[in-house]
Amino acid sequence: MNKTDAIARRILGWKLNRWDRWYDYEKGVFINDSDFQPGQNLDHAMMVAEKLENLGYKFSAAGECEVWFNDVRATGETLPQAITNAAYSIIENTSVINSSTLWRKLC
Template sequence: MYKVDAIARRILGWKLNRWDKWFDFEKGIFIHEHEFQPEHNLDHAMLIVERLKEYGFTYTNKGASEVCFNDVTGTGETLAQAITNAAYSIIEQGSEAMTSRLWSKLC
């Protein structure tokens, strides 16, 4: 859950409302953890792709289980898992992969 929570909060900009749900200020809705499963649902993973594109990342699909966002690569058993892993790698690498402008948008 930590990986998904970090993505929801730092990339999608959702605020933690309770231990099991976030609030999306852009849409004005609550999202429960069972409603956002990017490792298992490609539509949810594509929300991450679209947001990272807005922040200037280039998305490259390198097959059914590998993707890149600029120079950050993620792999997984499925495409959705690869996207989620790459997004989390961006968060982990922080200072190199994200500019201060991007961090100000995310936090």
């Protein structure tokens, strides 16, 4: 799974409808893979940032290629890449936390 797929599933809550299309249950629309490119499109990246803010993360940008979501810092060649990298870092960190919590419950 690439960064865009992980962000669509874990942050935006979209479901894979077909191999090349997502379904956004909140809006009731289908989104083609090629129509969601947060690493290249600032509007798409800001949509991810807004969703993270709704989930309790405070977004701040330091220039054109560095962003923060709470204590998660990421950089990229562009602002959309930095936002995408930070969002993916949050996903990776949250997955580790969730799996360790799961193991504590199981043991």
